[in-house]
Amino acid sequence: MIRLAFRNLFQNKTRLLISVGGVALALLLILSLDAIFAGVERQVTAYIDNSRADIFVAQKDVRNMHMAASAIPTSAIDEVKGIGGVEDVTPILYVSNMVVAGDERNLAYIIGLPKDAQMGGVWNLASGRSQPGEGEAIIDRRVAEKSGVGLGDTVEILGHTFTIVGLSNGTVNIVNSVAFISLDDFQAMRGSPGVVSFLMVKIAPGVSDEAVAARIESEVDGVTAMPRAAFASQERRVVKDMSTDVITMMNMIGFLIGLAVMALTVYTATLSRRKEFGVLKALGARNAHLYQAVLAQALMSVLLGFVLGVAFVWLLSGIIPRLGLMLSLEIGQASLLKVGGTSLIIAALSAILPIRQIAGLDPAMVFRGK
Amino acid sequence: MSLASRNLFQDKTRLALSVGGVALAVMLILILNGFLAGMNRQITSYLDNSSGSVVVAQKGVVDLLGATSLLPPGIVVQVEAEQGVGQVIPLLSQFVILDLHGKKQPAYLIGYDPDRGGGPWRIHTGREPQTDGEMVLDRILAERHNLTLGDSIELMGQNFTIVGLSDGTTSWMTSFFFIRKSAAEKLLRAPGAVSFLLLTPSEGADTNELVRRLDDLQGVNALTKTTMATNDIKLFAKIFSAPLKLMVAIAFLVGTMIIGLVIYTATVERQREYGVLKAIGAPNRVLYTVVTMQALFASLAGSVVGILLAYGAAEWIMSARPQFLIAFDPWDITWALFAGLGMALAAALFPARVVAGLAPAEVFRK
Numbered sequence: 001m002i003r004l005a006f007r008n009l010f011q012n013k014t015r016l017l018i019s020v021g022g023v024a025l026a027l028l029l030i031l032s033l034d035a036i037f038a039g040v041e042r043q044v045t046a047y048i049d050n051s052r053a054d055i056f057v058a059q060k061d062v063r064n065m066h067m068a069a070s071a072i073p074t075s076a077i078d079e080v081k082g083i084g085g086v087e088d089v090t091p092i093l094y095v096s097n098m099v100v101a102g103d104e105r106n107l108a109y110i111i112g113l114p115k116d117a118q119m120g121g122v123w124n125l126a127s128g129r130s131q132p133g134e135g136e137a138i139i140d141r142r143v144a145e146k147s148g149v150g151l152g153d154t155v156e157i158l159g160h161t162f163t164i165v166g167l168s169n170g171t172v173n174i175v176n177s178v179a180f181i182s183l184d185d186f187q188a189m190r191g192s193p194g195v196v197s198f199l200m201v202k203i204a205p206g207v208s209d210e211a212v213a214a215r216i217e218s219e220v221d222g223v224t225a226m227p228r229a230a231f232a233s234q235e236r237r238v239v240k241d242m243s244t245d246v247i248t249m250m251n252m253i254g255f256l257i258g259l260a261v262m263a264l265t266v267y268t269a270t271l272s273r274r275k276e277f278g279v280l281k282a283l284g285a286r287n288a289h290l291y292q293a294v295l296a297q298a299l300m301s302v303l304l305g306f307v308l309g310v311a312f313v314w315l316l317s318g319i320i321p322r323l324g325l326m327l328s329l330e331i332g333q334a335s336l337l338k339v340g341g342t343s344l345i346i347a348a349l350s351a352i353l354p355i356r357q358i359a360g361l362d363p364a365m366v367f368r369g370k
Numbered sequence: 371m372s373l374a375s376r377n378l379f380q381d382k383t384r385l386a387l388s389v390g391g392v393a394l395a396v397m398l399i400l401i402l403n404g405f406l407a408g409m410n411r412q413i414t415s416y417l418d419n420s421s422g423s424v425v426v427a428q429k430g431v432v433d434l435l436g437a438t439s440l441l442p443p444g445i446v447v448q449v450e451a452e453q454g455v456g457q458v459i460p461l462l463s464q465f466v467i468l469d470l471h472g473k474k475q476p477a478y479l480i481g482y483d484p485d486r487g488g489g490p491w492r493i494h495t496g497r498e499p500q501t502d503g504e505m506v507l508d509r510i511l512a513e514r515h516n517l518t519l520g521d522s523i524e525l526m527g528q529n530f531t532i533v534g535l536s537d538g539t540t541s542w543m544t545s546f547f548f549i550r551k552s553a554a555e556k557l558l559r560a561p562g563a564v565s566f567l568l569l570t571p572s573e574g575a576d577t578n579e580l581v582r583r584l585d586d587l588q589g590v591n592a593l594t595k596t597t598m599a600t601n602d603i604k605l606f607a608k609i610f611s612a613p614l615k616l617m618v619a620i621a622f623l624v625g626t627m628i629i630g631l632v633i634y635t636a637t638v639e640r641q642r643e644y645g646v647l648k649a650i651g652a653p654n655r656v657l658y659t660v661v662t663m664q665a666l667f668a669s670l671a672g673s674v675v676g677i678l679l680a681y682g683a684a685e686w687i688m689s690a691r692p693q694f695l696i697a698f699d700p701w702d703i704t705w706a707l708f709a710g711l712g713m714a715l716a717a718a719l720f721p722a723r724v725v726a727g728l729a730p731a732e733v734f735r736k
Contacts, residue, residue: 067476249687264631
């Protein structure tokens, strides 16, 4: 029966190609949206992941950076430095603003870095310098290329002109990029001395980051301290919580489309082989055997569609960055499992129509030449 | 023509499946576009409904939601002294992430002075904040998290009591909530800070000329509210257009595949009949027309069903998830029909190849 299913499926190559392609595309709908959000989740934490800080200290109840604001009095810097287990503290200023180059406006995290910052600075320098001085900025290399500017050119940040002295890699995502200026410039422009946004804390070797974070929270007023991994996880949750409903909606539509394509394929294939199934019935084949053939056919097509769908996403994830889009696609295990499960359900459901057809098939029909 | 319809209607189940498949693809395209249109309306709701026609922002800031704006100190007095300026409303605003029942919810904080304006334009229940510990929250956001008047929310280390629920301030990403400006200053540790000025020109004043003059002030950028709303839409479109275009392209391809599969199968099954037609002298052109007519009919029926499905699905989504607004405009419907037409023409290529390659003599050999 498996061989019969196999033959049924592969007998007409064009039909197979169209149907498997259809299923692959339907699964691609589910996979690609998952992959887009997984990509954003990874990109959105790039700054935190590469900050070299062990602990992030923010204003009380602020647990992430994206779309958030945090203000801590500068007096907290020395308070945190004085806590046991803390080796170094780097304060940064942060705001979401524009990097303007000519007519190009790019949304960016603007980071104000103190002189010789040990944490929170550029982690992958493409060219130039990694520490911005007065009136200087380091911007993302891809943003610079897109805007047609390079080292020595000027950009406008927070309404002031800065000379580009460095270009960094890995500091851009679909939403924004990261630009670095000096803490002094930042403070002067924002007119809020005595306040920083976040403190990045390096702890002594062998000390638990959770224990030190807890100590900071208990000993310094009005702050929330979190180990880097926990802080990054909170950042990812902003994306996750925002995307859950959209992903659910898209999964449902993808599932229905996949089901329609698959049902159509298996139904059409079974319909065109009706005579053969009739002969098999006339020869004494039991319905159960024929059902197996139909189900196997559905499973095979869906499996092929699934493999093709994954291959499509993989291909897209390679092509999209080359097109200059800031989009990044990432296929996660959970997403593969989900789409795999969905495929199985699609295969099972799409076999229902042809199974009903076979069940109602009259073996004598074949002798009547129908 | 009758051959085309006979071919197509010969198997009703197959026809239903194909129309259903195309309908789903068209529905997906429409929902995606409607989703973006709805989001555009939601993100500009504050600018659309607040008073004034000119916005003064920090130099370099051209949108409300994209970048944090901070105006130079003393700007309110400076702007008020300009000729042609009527009412001036200072705001302190900032995106924040609310932690509501373990869920992270981005929301846009508007700090305003109730005596000057700039607050919620439609209060469903309750009142405006009278103290620095009170807030007006979006009604739908509150409902989603089982919050009601009198409940409190902890924000950046401070407790706020909900004293009002506002209407028309919801959005998937950017629900607005309102506190007093003095409370926002404390919260953001920025005493006296102003993000934006909403400005109403005095009667008879030339708005464009006023914008030009304000723009010359040190450290500020003045623009009309309409321009700022357009910039906000552009910013969000920039973020969402790539994924959206990808989804629409996939949906289009799926629809094409579905019609292609159906018409192809129908053509292969009727291969002999096409052979007979060729043998009695029918040119390929006639056969192509038959194939294309089938594709056109299946796609047209699918598009119409898809449009109806999209309206139904949109209603259902908006009632189940009120934070989403799905808005259709007549152009979307035209676009869906064009998409269906495009799918049909692309799909007709598969069977057309079969028909073109058919040898007329083949029918006599069978």
